[in-house]
Amino acid sequence: MQQNIHGIPLDWFIILSTTLFCIGVMGVLFRRNAIIIFMSIELMLNATNLLLVAFSAYHGDAAGQVFVFFTMAVAAAEIAVGLAILVVMYRNTKSVDIDVLNRLKG
Amino acid sequence: MQALTTRSKIAVNKKMTFMERIYIPAILGGMAITLRHFFKKKVTIQYPEQQREFAPIYRGHHVLKRDENGAERCTACGLCAVACPAEAITMVAAERKKGEEALYREEKYAEIYEINMLRCIFCGLCEEACPKEAIFLTDEMVLTDYARAGFVHGKDKLVEPMDKDKRIDVSKRQTKEVAEFKKHPEYAHNQVYTKSLKA
Amino acid sequence: MTQDHLQKYLFLVLGLFAVLSALMVVFTKNPVHSVLYLVLAFFAITGEYILLNAQFIAIVNIIVYAGAIMVLFLFVIMLLNLNKETEPHKNPYLKFAAVITSGLLLIVIVGSLKAADNAIATPYQGGKGLIENLAEVLFHQFLLPFEVSSILFLAAMVGAVMLGKKDIK
Amino acid sequence: MQTAILILIPLIAAIAQLFVPRKYGKRFAITASLITFVLCLVTFLQFPTSGDYQYVTNIPWIASLGINFKIGMDGISMLMVLLTTFLVPLIILSVVQSETRTPVFYSLILFMEMALIGVFVSLDGFLFYIFWELALIPIYFICLLWGGEHRVRVTLKFFIYTLAGSLFMLVALVYLYLHTASHTFEIGELYRAGRSLDAPTQGILFLFFFLAFGIKMPVFPLHTWQPDTYTEAPTQGTMLLSGIMLKMGIYGVIRWILPTLPLALSQYGDYAMWLAIIGVIYASIIAITRSDIKRLIAYSSIAHVGLIAAGVFAGNAIGVQGGIIQMLSHGINVVGLFFIVDILQRRTNTRKIGSMGGIRQQAPFFATAFLILTLGAVALPLTDGFVGEFLLINGIYIYKPVMAVVGGFTIILGAVYMFRTYQRTTLGETSVETEKFLDLTPNEKAVLIPLLIMVIVIGIWPNIFLKVSEPAVTKLLSGN
Amino acid sequence: MTFTGFLIYKALLVLIVFTISLVIAMYSTYAERKVAAFMQDRLGPNRAGPFGLLQPLADGLKMFMKEEIIPNVSNKFLFILGPSIAMFTSCVTGAVIPWGGSLHIGGNVYPLQVTDINIGILYIMAITSIGVYGIMIGGWASNNKYSLLGALRASSQMISYEIAMGLAIIALVMHTGTLSLNKIAAMQTGWHWNIIYQPVGFIIFLICAFAETNRTPFDLPESDSELIGGYHTEYSSMKLGFYLFAEYINMFISSAIIATLYFGGYHMPFIDRLGLSDNFGAILGIVFLFSKIFFFIFFFMWVRWTLPRFRYDQLMNLGWKVLIPLSIFNVAFTGTLMWIFGRIH
Amino acid sequence: MITLIILSGLGILTLFAQILRFRKGLFPVILVGLAAAFYFTSADYNSNPQPWFSSMLDFNHYAIAFSRSIIIIAFLWFMMARNYFLQETSATDHFALVIFSLVGAVSMVSYNNLTMLFLGIEILSLSAYVLAASDKGNILSNEAGFKYFLMGSFATGFLLFGITLIYGVSGSFDLHTIQQSIATHQQPGMVLIGILLLLVGLCFKASLVPFHFWAPDVYDGAPTPVTAYMATVVKTAAFGAFFRLFYICFPDMISQWANVLWWIVVLTLFIANITAVRQNSVKRMLAYSSIAHAGYLAIAIVSMNGDASGRAILYYTLTYSISTITAFTVLYMVARNSGREDFGAFEGLAKTNPFLSFVMVVAMLSLAGIPPTAGFFGKYYIFQNAIATHNTGLVLLAVIAALIGVFYYFRVIIAVYFKPEQSSIPITVGGLHRTVLFITTLLTILLGLFPDLILQWI
Incomplete structure (x- = not known):
């Protein structure tokens, strides 16, 4: 178990999590459905978590993994609030298409 | 007003005490009850092996009676069909031909007589309505079938066999009380027959 | 096949799985499918955590993300009945731009992060x-x-x- | 100490004014400004002949940034303060339609007086800037609240122009501040810091300062806000603007550019002067073509100020002295002239030169006052204008004769438009508008007479003033 | 022990656990019907085999033989995925439960646990939290409003009760100081059952276990009287069987967990004083554990046939307004006690 | 540290107000609590506090000064917003949320570890999301909340990735360790990308162009008091955190990131100011003005000049917030009276209510940066620092931007004084509002004249 990671270069983790992160970014830019945008953001956070854990493991420092907890805590709290807002909004507009939300423009 | 059952309780909207509100004693009490029943004597009757006694006036499968000569009593008057609340009875009348006197007691008879057992509610009104003492409900059960059509019982299933030994005994349903009951003015049409029977 | 090789292949398989699932999250029409693909991606990431010997994080990842957050998502989607596949079309140019932007971001970040391995000299513990x-x-x-x-x-x-x-x- | 009191009195009066009953508003304002004037006069009379700053008050203000509340007066400041305190009572007195002039109006004027005095006595760069901007707010509101038809657009333009200029000045001041040894805004330190810079840097600072002061004066081509604003502003606003406020720009040049940026001055002074002189000619020619009398005087003001600027940028003692004395006289003349315009407008409901005429017959006293002011404006000998313009052209000549020749045209052109105006309005036949022209009321006389006296006094005994400013000018130019 | 031997041993263990789970689930259906019958003064199934013991087999056979109906407008893949997930998640939980002590055969130690991961409790929580997907996906894929309502109810109920459950476990973990089920089981020798130290936590855990397994009185997701079967309305044949099976396996595993966490696992008071041999003790331990498990399975059924179903708002009120505060209080109380007794510094 | 404890306690107490039924007395309790927080924060001032909790927080003078500033702003904000929220049924929730967000704000300005920064930002943002959407029946409010939420979370993603990369380089979340690690190791690629991502995240939160597009919509849609809150407390905390991070962590890389930020600042200044001129709604104008002010504030970060820049940001945020509260209070009352939020609603205000118009004018002058108001000195100090660090070009651009700013601020003044009276209904100003307006106006002028009162805090 000790040499668990030695086979895998850190670069691989960086590339993987960056790819996931960028897919998340793309999702935010690409989609109009608020829920999917929301999920893309979750994907971004998760990609970050992966990188944090990887760094943590390669540094031999538990702080990174502890930070992941806080990220998760934040993600959970964000979801709670975000979905609450979404539900409130849906009650009024019956839509979650973010482009419908353009009453504020102009 | 008199209470209908001894178990009824009067509902009161009082505030529950703490002990009541935590519900646990009540739940435990409930569980104790179920547990008690767990060990009680079971009331199940293992049907095919054990059978429960029928009541004397159990109303089961219908039978169309023959008279002592073996002729069908039914004259297709249709009173039973009229009386039937479930409209389960249909019949087609026919005229007795020459040579059929042994088969049909009177000049008119039911060529087709059908009871839909899926509709029948076994109330026995047909029996009461019948002026010719032709239809009775027996203590036999209606047999099941695989198709709906099979539940429409025609004369083949309703009319009792010719054979004296195999005649269906409905004497239980012809007790004195029944006879007395049928003397009621409302059943005047029956009385005619009864008189004639006595006569 | 040494254990190292096993790890590598495992990493690659899980990574591919994660990336594909993530792409499906973005490109699937139906939100419910998106959620499920995201859950899959999370599982793949959990697998990577286990490769990194971070079992606790792995378990917590499942409990929090897959078990709570995504269930909440599903719950809301079902509650609001949002599973319609008729999403109005976004301007294709915008879509194109989105893909290009994130692709560029990826290239830039990966390009500048390359060979980070050498820098972090601390041996793995x-x-x-x-x-x-x-x-x-x-x-x-x-x-x-x-x-x-x-x-x-x-x-x-x-x-x-x-x-x-x-x-x- | 006197300096501080000179600032404080108008300030306190401005605040107190807000609580004064409406009908006593004007009286209170005049009293307050007169007290200030008297105090200033006393100070002036006992002002020592020295180039140093007198009556200095120095209180630490923003200690962490080396900013002090340092005020004091040398001769130049003294004269400018004197001009201010002299003009403000007259300006207040010139108010006629007292029903629309709420206490806020007087309060704003007094506040402006405070700020103007502050500008002239600040011995701290930051303080100078603060007062400089403070002066802008009341005049903006005066113009906005009591101005003419197009006031919104015009005053905003004016505000933005001047603010833009002063912000550039602020940048320059900060730059100087950062180059002082001990990070302070003290004026002497700033001088030293400025002089220690190399020529290109000085050049940039020069540009920044020039923008600020040039807009305020205004110098061609930064003048575009001025005619509109003068026209749209209420009379008192115009008086404040032309009489005192534009002196701030010239004072700024004398106080800041000359001692701080000598290298830049010698290098870029030429351009500035050429701009000023072009402005002189340009404004004079435009003035000739104007038919709106208020606008005409506005352009004449540009011409006069252009000449002053040219003289001051010449950077020699004669030019600067001429500039100072011309500031005084221009202040007096232009205030008088705008008051005359105000009277004309009120009586005839027009400002068109062409529709007037023959006022002399109807209002001889008015015609006389107008004449004296006109003479002063065209710099006839024995009037105040002559002393100033003579010294200025002299100073420019020492610097560059060609400029003096070109600049000298202003006198001729000035004579053309001033005399023509006078002639068309006062002489000749009366028109429909001027038929029932009433002569001056006592109130109007009270405004005009002190001005006329000063026109003559400066014309005849300029030395009273010149000797006060001379040591200060010498010291300023010697670079100590 | 060689690696191969280890693998074989583990595979065997997995197989056994899996089989036992299935068998117990099968017979739970039988037991359920029997218990229900007995509590209603009936006899229950008694035709197939002696005392109806072959009834589960008959039922299973029937399930297999029945016509498979997949609704036309449903999502085929997810429709099949739903019961599979439900079945899968309920099966894999058994991996971390210590079924007994260790067997010592031929110098090797064979622990009677598939795997002893040091965060066994969290593993269980994780799997439980995944379990809800089976119901949600199935309910959604059916494209039936009753199913959808059932799925919604299931998800909200699961999430709500997981919190209280987690908090109850936290109090327990505070007491035991470990997240490993093996260690928790091992430390409850003699009378030191955790129920004695954590009575409130036990009650909370028990109630939550009912809710998590969708058992009456918390069977709102499937409540047949209002939702016609809830999430499995559209299911038939073996897929329905999977759902039902999963529920019974869940019940079995929950009972095992309750027994392990709070009732001493494979320990029994006084047994260790008898000085039995290790292997015999271990086997006896299995017996004890299973007797406890059976009791709790019975208890599940007992409650089911005693209590009526909750209303939805009552369910939520109970979860959020009673159990969660209570469990938080329990955590605080436990902490205080530990502090008083000097177990934390 | 005591600040955090008091604020957390106060928040929880506020929540209890609903249960224990002392909603009426809640408001004074909050004010007293804030005052206490202010007092105890100040008490830390001279005790030369050590880094707290394994140096998670470092209540140095910078942190204390910002905490005080935040508490003052919050105090004024509460006085302003009281009436609006007490009309809501869930006033306690609102107030509790605000107080919790203050906890986040305080940890954002006193963090010594990226963890605390991250948590602080999230606490603040989450509360702000909810507050923005808190007018539940109003679609605009909902959308504002949702937009804010989506963009905020998106930014959080970037911020987090940046933190991760920085952690990857330095192996620590501690600011000083990171600084040393960057100074000693050469890791330009990763550090640079990390810093850039952090920058993107923080620019989102601080609404700098081109990451600003959510801000006008959100500010416009949210209830006016909430907008005031976002424009004041949130902004103050964001910049407090922004500066602290770049000041402590990345001074060695300034040549790289300052270039990027330079362009961001220029874009912000011009786009925000020019767009603000074109607005018809005062609220939207104030939103763009808020973005523009973020641009000025960012100048202070570009021109990193030691503590002086910190002082500049402190002073600027405080005075800007005070003026903004004035402006929003007046806007709130005007909008309540006329039902409109455009410039037309302000027309003739001077005649119906001279007090309101006067304070509005002072606020506008301060926002425009005209002396002697506090807004001037704020800009001045920032410009001075920029010039001191040889960013004169930036200052000149900022000066031009400030001039553009005068256009739209003076539009309000002109509307107030010049335009004919619109409604004859005089606006009634409650005693509390009168007090808060009086205090803010007084502070605006007082701090403009004596900026040392604030500057000596750090």
């Missing part, structure tokens, strides 16, 4: 992901953030409840 070590760090060094995150949750709870309940006026 096992067992840091074990719960005892994490607790040690969490409840000593990171005690304050831990406490403060309770405020975070309290605020989120109050907020969600406030938004969720109907006004009695």
Whole structure:
């Protein structure tokens, strides 16, 4: 178990999590459905978590993994609030298409 | 007003005490009850092996009676069909031909007589309505079938066999009380027959 | 095949799985499918955590993300009945731009992060992901953030409840 | 100490004014400004002949940034303060339609007086800037609240122009501040810091300062806000603007550019002067073509100020002295002239030169006052204008004769438009508008007579003033 | 022990656990019907085999033989995925439960646990939290409003009760100081059952276990009287069987967990004083554990046939307004006690 | 540290107000609590506090000064917002949320570890999301909340990735360790990308162009008091955190990131100011003005000049917030009276209510940066620092931007004084509002004249 990671270069983790992160970014830019945008953001956070854990493991420092907890805590709290807002909004507009939300423009 | 059952309780909207509100004693009490029943004597009757006694006036499968000569009593008057609340009875009348006197007691008879057992509610009104003492409900059960059509019982299933030994005994349903009951003015049409029977 | 090779192949398979699932999250029409693909991606990432010997994080990842957050998502999608596949078309140019932008971002970041391996010289130490070590760090060094995150949750709870309940006026 | 009191009295009066009953508003304002004037006059009379700053008050203000509340007066400041305190009572007195002039109006004027005095006595760069901007706010509101038809657009333009200029000045001041040894805004330190810079840097600072002061004066081509604003502003606003406020720009040049940026001055002074002189000619020619009398005087003001600027940028003692004395006289003349315009407009409901005429017959006293002011404006000998313009052209000549020749045209052109105006309005036949022209009321006389006296006094005994400013000018130019 | 031997041993263990789970689930259906019958003064199934013991087999056979109906407008893949997930998640939980002590055969130690991961409790929580997907996906994929309502109810109910459950476990973990089920089981020798130290936590855990397994009185997701079967309305044949099976396996595993966490696992008071041999003790331990498990399975059924179903708002009120505060209080109380007794510094 | 404890306690107490039924007395309790927080924060001032909790927080003078500033702003904000929220049924929730967000704000300005920064930002943002959406029946408010939420979370993603990369380089979340690690190791690629991502995240939160597009919509849609809150407390905390991070962590890389930020600042200044001129709604104008002010504030970060820049940001945020509270209070009352939020609603205000118009004018002058108001000195100090660090070009651009700013601020003044009276209904100003307006106006002028009162805090 000790040499668990030695086979895998850190670069691989960086590339993987960056790819996931960028897919998340793309999702935010690409989609109009608020829920999917929301999920893309979750994907971004998760990609970050992966990188944090990887760094943590390669540094031999538990702080990174502890930070992941806080990220998760934040993600959970964000979801709670975000979905609450979404539900409130849906009650009024019956839509979650973010482009419908353009009453504020102009 | 008199209470209908001894178990009824009067509902009161009082505030529950703490002990009541935590519900646990009540739940435990409930569980104790179920547990008690767990060990009680079971009331199940293992049907095919054990059978429960029928009541004397159990109303089961219908039978169309023959008279002592073996002729069908039914004259297709249709009173039973009229009386039937479930409209389960249909019949087609026919005229007795020459040579059929042994088969049909009177000049008119039911060529087709059908009871839909899926509709029948076994109330026995047909029996009461019948002026010719032709239809009775027996203590036999209606047999099941695989198709709906099979539940429409025609004369083949309703009319009792010719054979004296195999005649269906409905004497239980012809007790004195029944006879007395049928003397009621409302059943005047029956009385005619009864008189004639006595006569 | 040595254990190292096994690890590598495992990494690659899981990574591919994660990336494909993530792409499906973005490109699937139906939100419910998106959620399920995201759950798949999370599982793949969990697998990577286990490769990194971070079992605790892996489990927590499943409990929090897959078990709670995504269920909440599904719940809301079902509650609001949002599973229609008729999403109005976004301007194709915008879509194209989105893909290009994120692709560029990827290239830039990966390009500049290449060969980071050499820099981090600290040799890998096992067992840091074990719960005892994490607790040690969490409840000593990171005690304050831990406490403060309770405020975070309290605020989120109050907020969600406030938004969720109907006004009695 | 006197300096501080000179600032404080108008300030306190401005605040107190807000609580004064409406009908006593004007009286209170005049009293307050007169007290200030008297105090200033006393100070002036006992002002020592020295180039140093007198009556200095120095209080630490923003200690962490080396900013002090340092005020004091040398001769130049003294004269400018004197001009201010002299003009403000007259300006207040010139108010006629007292029903629309709420206490806020007087309060704003007094506040402006405070700020103007502050500008002239500041011995701290930051303080100078603050007062400089403070002066802008009341005049903006005066113009906005009591101005003419197009006031919104015009005053905003004016505000933005001047603010833009002063912000550039602020940048320059900060730059100087950062180059002082001990990070302070003290004026002497700033001088030293400025002089220690190399020529290109000085050039940039020069540009910044020039923008600020040039807009305020205004110098061609930064003048475009001025005619509109003068026209749209209420009379008192115009008086404040032309009589005192534009002196701030010239004072700024004398106080800041000359001692701080000598290298830049010698290098870029030429351009500035050429701009000023082009402005002189340009404004004079435009003035000739104007038919709106208020606008005409506005352009004449540009011409006069252009000449002053040219003289001051010449950077020699004669030019600067001429500039100072011309500031005084221009202040007096232009205030008088705008008051005359105000009277004309009120009586005839027009400002068109062509529709007037023959006022002399109807209002001889008015015609006389107008004449004296006109003479002063065209710099006839024995009037105040002559002393100033003579010294200025002299100073420019020492610097560059060609400029003096070109600049000298202003006198001729000035004579053309001033005399023509006078002629068309006062002489000749009366028109429909001027038929029932009433002569001056006592109130109007009270405004005009002190001005006329000063026109003559400066014309005849300029030395009273020149000797006060001379040591200060010498010291300023010697670079100590 | 060689690696191969280890693998074989583990595979065997997995197989056994899996089989036992299935068998117990099968017979739970039988037991359920029997218990229900007995509590209603009936006899229950008694035709197939002696005392109806072959009834589960008959039922299973029937399930297999029945016509398979997949609704036309449903999502085929997810429709099949739903019951599979439900079945899968309920099966894999058994991996971390210590079924007994260790067997010592031929110098090797054979622990009677598939795997002893040091965060066994969290593993269980994780799997439980995944379990809800089976119901949600199935309910959604059916494209039936009753199913959808059932799925919604299931998800909200699961999430709500997981919190209280987690908090109850936290109090327990505070007391035991470990997240490993093996260690928790091992430390409850003699009378030191955790129920004695954590009575409130036990009650909370028990109630939550009912809710998590969708058992009456918390069977709102499937409540047949209002939702016609809830999430499995559209299911038939073996897929329905999977759902039902999963529920019974869940019940079995929950009972095992309750027994392990709070009732001493494979320990029994006084047994260790008898000085039995290790292997015999271990086997006896299995017996004890299973007797406890059976009791709790019975208890599940007992409650089911005693209590009526909750209303939805009552369910939520109980979860959020009673159990969660209570469990938080329990955590605080436990902490205080530990502090008083000097177990934390 | 005591600040955090008091604020957390106060928040929880506020929540209890609903249960224990002392909603009426809640408001004074909050004010007293804030005052106490202010007092105890100040008490830390001279005790030369050590880094707290394994240096998670470092209540140095910078942190204390910002905490005080935040508490003052919050105090004024509460006085302003009281009436609006007490009309809501869930006033306690609102107030509790605000107080919790203050906890986040305080940890954002006193963090010594990226964990605390992250948590602080999230606490603040989450509360702000909810508050923005808190007018539940109003679609605009909902959308504002949702937009804010989506963009905020998106930014959080970037911020987090940046933190991760920085952690990857330095192996620590501690600011000083990171600084040393960057100074000793050469890791330009990763550090640079990390810093850039952090920058993107923080620019989102601080609404700098081109990451600003959410801000006008959100500010416009949210209830006016909430907008005031976002424009004041949130902004103050954001910049407090922004500066602290770049000041402590990345001074060695300034040549790289300052270039990027330079362009961001220029874009912000011009786009925000020019767009603000074109607005018809005062609220939207104030939103763009808020973005523009973020641009000025960012100048202070570009021109990193030691503590002086910190002082500049402190002073600027405080005075800007005070003026903004004035402006929003007046806007709130005007909008309540006329039902409109455009410039037309302000027309003739001077005649119906001279007091309101006067304070509005002072606020506008301060926002425009005209002396002697505090807004001037704020800009001045920032410009001075920029010039001191050889960013004169930036200052000149900022000066031009400030001039553009005068256009739209003076539009309000002109509307107030010049335009004919619109409604004859005089606006009634409650005693509390009168007090808060009086205090803010007084502070605006007082701090403009004596900026040392604030500057000596750090």
